[in-house]
Amino acid sequence: MKEIKRIGVLTSGGDAPGMNAAVRAVTRLALYKGIEVMGIYNGYQGLIEDNVKPLHERDVSFIINRGGTMLYSARSNDFRTKEGRAKAVENCRKHGIDGIVTIGGDGTFRGAVELTNDGVPCIGIPATIDNDIASTEATIGFDTAMNTVVDLVDKLRDTSESHSRCTVVEGMGREAGDIALQTSIALGAVTAVIREIPTDFDHVIEKMVAARKGGKRNFIIITCEGMGKDYGEELSAMIEARSGIESRFARLAHIQRGGAPTLRDRVLATQMGCAAVENLISGQMKQVMCLRGNNIVAMDIFDALTVDKLMKGKLKPEEEDKIPPNKLYEMKRIVADKQAYKNYLNYIIDHITL
Numbered sequence: 001m002k003e004i005k006r007i008g009v010l011t012s013g014g015d016a017p018g019m020n021a022a023v024r025a026v027t028r029l030a031l032y033k034g035i036e037v038m039g040i041y042n043g044y045q046g047l048i049e050d051n052v053k054p055l056h057e058r059d060v061s062f063i064i065n066r067g068g069t070m071l072y073s074a075r076s077n078d079f080r081t082k083e084g085r086a087k088a089v090e091n092c093r094k095h096g097i098d099g100i101v102t103i104g105g106d107g108t109f110r111g112a113v114e115l116t117n118d119g120v121p122c123i124g125i126p127a128t129i130d131n132d133i134a135s136t137e138a139t140i141g142f143d144t145a146m147n148t149v150v151d152l153v154d155k156l157r158d159t160s161e162s163h164s165r166c167t168v169v170e171g172m173g174r175e176a177g178d179i180a181l182q183t184s185i186a187l188g189a190v191t192a193v194i195r196e197i198p199t200d201f202d203h204v205i206e207k208m209v210a211a212r213k214g215g216k217r218n219f220i221i222i223t224c225e226g227m228g229k230d231y232g233e234e235l236s237a238m239i240e241a242r243s244g245i246e247s248r249f250a251r252l253a254h255i256q257r258g259g260a261p262t263l264r265d266r267v268l269a270t271q272m273g274c275a276a277v278e279n280l281i282s283g284q285m286k287q288v289m290c291l292r293g294n295n296i297v298a299m300d301i302f303d304a305l306t307v308d309k310l311m312k313g314k315l316k317p318e319e320e321d322k323i324p325p326n327k328l329y330e331m332k333r334i335v336a337d338k339q340a341y342k343n344y345l346n347y348i349i350d351h352i353t354l
């Protein structure tokens with residue numbers, strides 16, 4: 001095993017509050033352990049274009065509190081090609097980079113697997129506001145995004161109350177409805193409309209009409225972008241037509257991606273950043289850092305991506321057949337736990353709102 005003397009760190013894919021806290025933790029712990037750190041700017045594209053500079057202790061000062069990412073992010077199509085990755089590997093060799101901590105979502109991890117296979121060991125830290133990495137209980141940025149949604153929708157609810165309206169809100173979440181589900185509880189929403197759980201609209205409309213008769217003025221419904229491009233607007237129109245309650249639509253969009261990370265995201269990012277460095281220097285690679293209970297555990301990236309596919313119902317039978325039964329059992333257990341938790345949250349929303 002080659003001794004790790006210098007590592008790189010990059011952020012890639014959609015940005016998430018807390019990415020900076022992770023970059024800081026990676027940098028500071030590596031330096032503490034006598035390992036040099038190279039900051040790779042603009043994700044994988046920056047590695048191809050040799051946008052690489054050393055990071056010292058003070059370069060990561062006063063960023064733990066900042067949203068966005070000081071290393072910037074990019075989506076790189078060049079990196080999906082063999083030629084692009086060859087250039088990236090060449091630049092790693094030039095700078096003496098022995099391993100890379102990649103911070104991002106599932107696409108970033110697929111890139112990390114490719115780069116490891118090309119000879120540069122990589123490790124992944126899950127940072128994406130959607131919480132759509134099934135192998136971890138939480139991704140970096142998820143908590144902050146939810147708090148932003150709560151703050152914004154509290155404001156919408158004020159005006160819904162004044163004008164006696166329903167507001168249908170579309171939050172982020174392409175592959176996972178976690179933001180919609182959890183914020184629905186915190187906001188007293190009537191229902192969360194997400195892909196993972198079918199909604200009984202007859203029941204929702206019935207509840208709304210009954211509550212209106214009982215004097216309720218404001219109604220909030222939270223959905224997510226994964227339901228489709230014009231879904232929220234159509235849902236709002238349908239609610240108004242069927243319930244007779246005036247309804248407006250609001251899309252929160254990218255405002256959910258910015259802002260100072262919450263305490264929880266700063267702590268999670270710091271824990272994951274430190275664990276990633278420890279693992280990388282002890283020779284682990286192709287792993288994703290995952291939160292389970294209060295622990296950070298490592299999972300093989302390929303397995304983590306397989307769990308994602310299982311969660312999204314995208315794992316093909318022939319792929320499933322190739323997984324050893326004990327591993328498949330563990331993966332199915334993770335997915336079943338996640339789904340059961342979502343069902344439980346949905347049950348709470350259904351039974352205590354109105």
Ligand code: ATP
Nearest residue numbers: 013014075076079080104105106107108110111128
């Ligand atoms: P988010 O889910 O928050 O959008 P992400 O990491 O999934 O984050 P992507 O745009 O899917 O975002 O991936 C980030 C980058 O990772 C891509 O722009 C590309 O450079 C690289 N990447 C993704 N998939 C692959 C792949 N199969 N092979 C090589 N590189 C990849």
